[in-house]
Amino acid sequence: xxxxxxxxxxxxxxxxxxxxxxxxxxxxxxxxxxxxxxxxxxxxxxxxxxxxxxxxxxxxxxxxxxxxxxxxxxxxxxxxxxxxxxxxxxxxxxxxxxxxxxxxxxxxxxxxxxxxxxxxxxxxxxxxxxxxxxxxxxxxxxxxxxxxxxxxxxxxxxxxxxxxxxxxxxxxxxxxxxxxxxxxxxxxxxxxxxxxxxxxxxxxxxxxxxxxxxxxxxxxxxxxxxxxxxxxxxxxxxxxxxxxxxxxxxxxxxxxxxxxxxxx
Amino acid sequence: xxxxxxxxxxxxxxxxxxxxxxxxxxxxxxxxxxxxxxxxxxxxxxxxxxxxxxxxxxxxxxxxxxxxxxxxxxxxxxxxxxxxxxxxxxxxxxxxxxxxxxxxxxxxxxxxxxxxxxxxxxxxxxxxxxxxxxxxxxxxxxxxxxxxxxxxxxxxxxxxxxxxxxxxxxxxxxxxxxxxxxxxxxxxxxxxxxxxxxxxxxxxxxxxxxxxxxxxxxxxxxxxxxxxxxxxxxxxxxxxxxxxxxxxxxxxxxxxxxxxxxxxxxxxxxxxxxxxxxxxxxxxxxxxxx
Numbered sequence: 001x002x003x004x005x006x007x008x009x010x011x012x013x014x015x016x017x018x019x020x021x022x023x024x025x026x027x028x029x030x031x032x033x034x035x036x037x038x039x040x041x042x043x044x045x046x047x048x049x050x051x052x053x054x055x056x057x058x059x060x061x062x063x064x065x066x067x068x069x070x071x072x073x074x075x076x077x078x079x080x081x082x083x084x085x086x087x088x089x090x091x092x093x094x095x096x097x098x099x100x101x102x103x104x105x106x107x108x109x110x111x112x113x114x115x116x117x118x119x120x121x122x123x124x125x126x127x128x129x130x131x132x133x134x135x136x137x138x139x140x141x142x143x144x145x146x147x148x149x150x151x152x153x154x155x156x157x158x159x160x161x162x163x164x165x166x167x168x169x170x171x172x173x174x175x176x177x178x179x180x181x182x183x184x185x186x187x188x189x190x191x192x193x194x195x196x197x198x199x200x201x202x203x204x205x206x207x208x209x210x211x212x213x214x215x216x217x218x219x220x221x222x223x224x225x226x227x228x229x230x231x232x233x234x235x236x237x238x239x240x241x242x243x244x245x246x247x248x249x250x251x252x253x254x255x256x257x258x259x260x261x262x263x264x
Numbered sequence: 265x266x267x268x269x270x271x272x273x274x275x276x277x278x279x280x281x282x283x284x285x286x287x288x289x290x291x292x293x294x295x296x297x298x299x300x301x302x303x304x305x306x307x308x309x310x311x312x313x314x315x316x317x318x319x320x321x322x323x324x325x326x327x328x329x330x331x332x333x334x335x336x337x338x339x340x341x342x343x344x345x346x347x348x349x350x351x352x353x354x355x356x357x358x359x360x361x362x363x364x365x366x367x368x369x370x371x372x373x374x375x376x377x378x379x380x381x382x383x384x385x386x387x388x389x390x391x392x393x394x395x396x397x398x399x400x401x402x403x404x405x406x407x408x409x410x411x412x413x414x415x416x417x418x419x420x421x422x423x424x425x426x427x428x429x430x431x432x433x434x435x436x437x438x439x440x441x442x443x444x445x446x447x448x449x450x451x452x453x454x455x456x457x458x459x460x461x462x463x464x465x466x467x468x469x470x471x472x473x474x475x476x477x478x479x480x481x482x483x484x485x486x487x488x489x490x491x492x493x494x495x496x497x498x499x500x501x502x503x504x505x506x507x508x509x510x511x512x513x514x515x516x517x518x519x520x521x522x523x524x525x526x527x528x529x530x531x532x533x534x535x536x537x538x539x540x541x542x543x544x545x546x547x548x549x550x551x552x553x554x
Contacts, residue, residue: 066450094453106443110465123453123461170447177451 016211017063017181024058026070034235035077040181040228045212047202047226047243049219052264055235056215060183063213064098065091078212082180096124099174101184105166107158107173114154116169117141120177140176141234144168144208145202164195168202175210176181182206184214188221201226219259223247231255304535308528316340316529321513328522337525340425341533343499344513349415351493351509352479354418359425360475366426368459369432374438384431390427397423398488402407406492414500414507417493424485425478432474436467469552473545480541484534486511510534 017040024033031255033055040046048056061067063079065086078202079086086094107116117137121128141147146168158169174182189194203225216222222229229243239246239255250256257263322339330337370379397420405416440463448458494506495516514530517523
């Protein structure tokens with residue numbers, strides 16, 4: 001990345017996450033992700049784009065090792081989070097440092113809104129005092145812009161909320177643990193345009209505090225909110241640069257074809 | 265034009281006839297149940313009084329004298345009621361934890377060889393005649409302990425409950441969205457924590473319904489109890505002594521012409537108990553649906 005864009009930044013941002021020669025395969029000899037090298041900057045939004053089946057979700061899920069839920073998975077290379085290889089760490093520890101938001105909102109149906117936000121603490125057996133709990137809940141819900149909407153119904157079930165609200169609750173649940181990075185797997189693909197818009201605005205606020213890596217099918221979403229963009233195709237990281245460059249002046253022909261809607 | 269309307273008309277008739285037949289036939293299926301309830305109610309309601317629930321079964325002589333005097337048969341089924349409650353409770357305590365654990369295993373690793381084996385064994389167990397289960401428990405528990413007992417009866421009922429609980433647990437857990445488990449794991453929780461604190465609570469409605477249905481199923485079991493609990497004419501709280509149960513009492517009353525009057529009221533009570541459990545299970549299943 002000898003891009004001009006990278007050097008012109010006034011305060012060069014520290015890289016929080018680094019993929020080094022990462023390859024992942026589900027079945028022997030077939031690589032879902034091939035030799036990916038990339039460095040993700042702190043407090044920025046990085047979008048991963050690409051057609052279905054290009055390995056973008058697999059790459060995202062490798063960061064918190066959720067891809068290991070498939071037993072036959074094989075991962076090589078290094079994924080450095082704050083300089084430590086997550087593949088060598090305890091998976092549960094990694095997941096506390098790398099929060100994840102899924103395609104469909106999935107609040108815990110038996111828990112109240114309040115308990116949902118604190119679920120990470122509860123499930124990990126982290127003890128917090130009553131006043132700390134209140135503080136965490138309020139801060140996390142404010143972070144995702146949900147506080148004003150739900151502050152009077154904190155003890156109600158999360159499943160009563162609308163889809164967009166549920167998704168913001170799920171983001172609050174991830175944010176509550178103060179992770180180093182937030183991994184989002186097409187977080188707005190199940191939502192209507194208005195709810196999507198709200199989440200996009202909120203992500204722009206969130207990046208002041210958090211690093212966000214987001215998989216998206218939606219190119220205009222990537223263009224709207226991301227600082228840097230990756231384009232993946234058939235498991236390969238074809239292009240990775242700042243979003244403006246990738247959209248206005250892509251280096252690779254495949255990127256150009258994808259972004260101009262010639263396949264996808 | 266003419267033929268067209270005729271075709272339409274004949275279709276309409278066919279449709280009506282078919283619909284009518286379906287209604288009549290499905291109505292027929294309800295008839296046996298209604299008749300059973302009516303019959304049992306008609307013959308049994310008179311004996312259903314306070315003492316029926318609080319007193320032990322009368323002896324043959326008392327009953328005969330009362331019947332000859334034109335009175336109701338004194339006494340009740342308290343000994344059977346206590347026995348049924350104790351034995352079903354023991355069965356629940358034994359079968360529920362094992363059944364739920366097995367169900368978790370089956371739903372978490374549905375494809376593994378071991379799961380396939382457990383599933384077939386559970387199906388086999390469910391198909392085993394209950395009298396055979398009674399015989400087995402007689403050999404395994406009654407013989408070694410040297411006495412018929414409520415404990416042995418409880419184990420026999422647990423064996424009958426086990427496959428039902430395994431199946432209902434597996435089915436309920438399978439219906440939970442996979443995203444729930446992912447959400448828990450993604451927060452850094454351990455696998456066991458996710459199962460115990462996310463999946464099981466979410467499945468509570470289904471699990472509870474399954475347990476209620478299993479209870480109502482074994483509540484009416486008679487044959488295995490004949491070979492294990494044997495029966496007792498007095499209330500027995502010691503689980504290592506022979507014990508009575510409601511269905512066992514029906515059998516005992518049947519064998520004693522003087523007590524025959526109690527058959528119907530006991531049947532009515534048992535039927536109502538089981539019906540209530542079933543309706544309760546349905547309501548809970550509806551209420552706790554995710």
